[in-house]
Amino acid sequence: MANVLQLIPDAESDELLYLHTLMQDMTDQQAGMFASIYRTRRKEPVMILLLTLLGLLGLAGVQRFILGNIGMGLLHLFTFGLCYIGTIVDLINHRKLTSEYNQRQAYEVATMMRAMGQL
Numbered sequence: 001m002a003n004v005l006q007l008i009p010d011a012e013s014d015e016l017l018y019l020h021t022l023m024q025d026m027t028d029q030q031a032g033m034f035a036s037i038y039r040t041r042r043k044e045p046v047m048i049l050l051l052t053l054l055g056l057l058g059l060a061g062v063q064r065f066i067l068g069n070i071g072m073g074l075l076h077l078f079t080f081g082l083c084y085i086g087t088i089v090d091l092i093n094h095r096k097l098t099s100e101y102n103q104r105q106a107y108e109v110a111t112m113m114r115a116m117g118q119l
Contacts, residue, residue: 007035011102012045012095018103022110034109041105043067045098052094055087063090067101 004011004019011019019038023031043066051063061076081087090097 004031004035007031008039008042010044011042012099014099015102015106019106022106030113034113037109037113038106041109042102043098045095048098049091049094052087052090055081055090056084060084060087063094063097067097068104 060081
């Protein structure tokens with residue numbers, strides 16, 4: 001099995017644990033393919049933090065659109081980040097939001113590879 005940290009060096013600790021469980025039955029070639037697809041889909045917590053800060057400047061909800069939460073993005077956009085309270089909550093929880101998104105993406109990539117017969 002390939003070393004997850006070598007394949008995805010910028011992953012956070014909880015993300016590494018999740019990826020390790022997904023990749024434990026993969027060969028080195030499969031793990032390399034998984035990592036290359038996953039790296040293109042994953043988001044960095046710092047990017048989500050910066051996009052959330054835009055909400056304090058009046059452009060609320062961009063972080064939710066990027067994370068695939070279109071409904072919440074529209075709600076934030078039309079309510080000025082739920083009167084800035086939602087934006088502040090997202091500032092506090094930006095790592096959790098990013099981690100949940102990245103875990104969903106990792107699961108989707110693994111599922112896609114299984115469906116294609118790669119796993």
